[in-house]
Each structure stands twice: as structure tokens, then as C-alpha cells.
Amino acid sequence: MSGRGAVLVCAALACAATGGAAPARAGAWPRAPGHFFLSTAVTGWRDSRGVEARGELFLEYGLKDGWTLGLESELGASGGGDVFVGAYRMAPWSSGRDKLRWGLALGRRRVPGGGTVTILRPALAWGRGFGAGRLPWPGWEQVELQAELWPATWQIAPKIEVTLGVKPSDRWAAMLQVRADAYPGAPRKLRLVPGLIRRLGRHARLAISPGMTIIGGHDADLKLAVWTEF
Helix, strand or coil: CCHHHHHHHHHHHHHHHCCCCCCCCCCCCCCCECCEEEEEEEEEEEECCEEEEEEEEEEEEECCCCEEEEEEEEEECCCCEEEEEEEEEECCCCECCEEEEEEEEEEEEECCCCCEEEEEEEEEEEEEEECCCCCCCCEEEEEEEEEEEECCCCEEEEEEEEEEEECCCCCEEEEEEEEEECCCCCCCEEEEEEEEEEEEECCEEEEEEEEEEEECCCCEEEEEEEEEEC
16 A cells, blocks of 8 residues: 555544544435534455555535535545535425525645646536335435536536435434446446444544446445434
């Protein structure tokens, strides 16, 4: 493992040990006004260079009238990374079980070779919670659409993520995500990402998610995340 990769792993494990986090990234659900959500994560995988890792930070803050502000950053062990800031709005007609949220983020990404690019990322998410009956336990379902727009080259990278989650108890939850993306110049990918979530305390969650590419490659990784709401 590279030195920076080791630092990322140690930082994520330290966050997990301190308690940290709550519900998953909001997606279609707004944050409560005046409340923060913080997620710290590390993802590791093995390739021809050995064990590699990247660190992730995600922060949201709830405002009035269904608005949420977001900050997202990723740092790779090889030096690549990005930072996005965005604003998201709950659709005024969202009510009851069905939730709809849209938003726009602006970011900068470091690319191979040391250069940086500016990216616009519009997003649209729909979600719904459900009680026990259709499945043995209550849970949630969500579909989120994103598109990375690169103004300098007029390229578009569409992404979709479909999530189904269940909550067998107050302490445990499980989910399955199907993710697809199509980046210019790269194979189109379809990934399966199951996850297991453990409540650590009143405001804390620890999530473990192995991911595997089933179309467009054969790579696999393991993600450890801590979610905190305060």
C-alpha cells in the first residue's frame, strides 16, 4: 500500500472508532433545517500496484423550505481527487411517501497528468419509504440520476443509482445498490453494491459495502463509511 493510501485507511478507521454517523446520504430526502450530515469513508481495492485506497468526505446542511447545501470531496492515493459544492431543493409538490429532489453541484477535478477540469453536475432523485408487508421488513427505495457536464470539452457522463433498503431492527439495516455510468472514453459500467449498516449510537451508523463491476470490467472494492447527523 502507498503511504498516502495507508493514511486514508487509518483516518477512516479513526472516524469509525469515535462514533460518528446516522442516516445515509439524503438522496431524495431533505435535511432538517439547522441539521448537519457528515459522512467519512475509505474505499480500498487491489490492483497490479498492490492495495490502493481513496478517501471521501460528504457534508450536508439543511435549510428552510426544503433546501439543502452540500459539499463533497474525494482524494485518491495516487493524487487524483475532486471537490463539489451544491444546492438541492425538495419539489414543492412532494408529500406523503413519495419524495422528489433536484439540485446542481459545481466542482473541480484533478485528472491524470496534473491538470484540473471544471464540472457541472445536475441531479434528480426520487425516493419512497414503505412499511412491512410487501417485504418482511420496512425499508426504502430510491432512484437517483446524475450527469457530469464538462463545459471545456462539451462532454457528458450520465450516471444512475437504484437503491433498495430494508431495516430488520433498530440497530441493523441492509441495502442493495445498482449503479451504472458511461464516462467518455471509458467502458460503460454496471456495478452491484450490497451494504450492511450498523447503528453505533443515537446519531451514529457504520456502513460496510463491497462493490463489484459486472459489466465493463471485473474490479471489486470494499468501502467502510461512518455517517453522523447532528
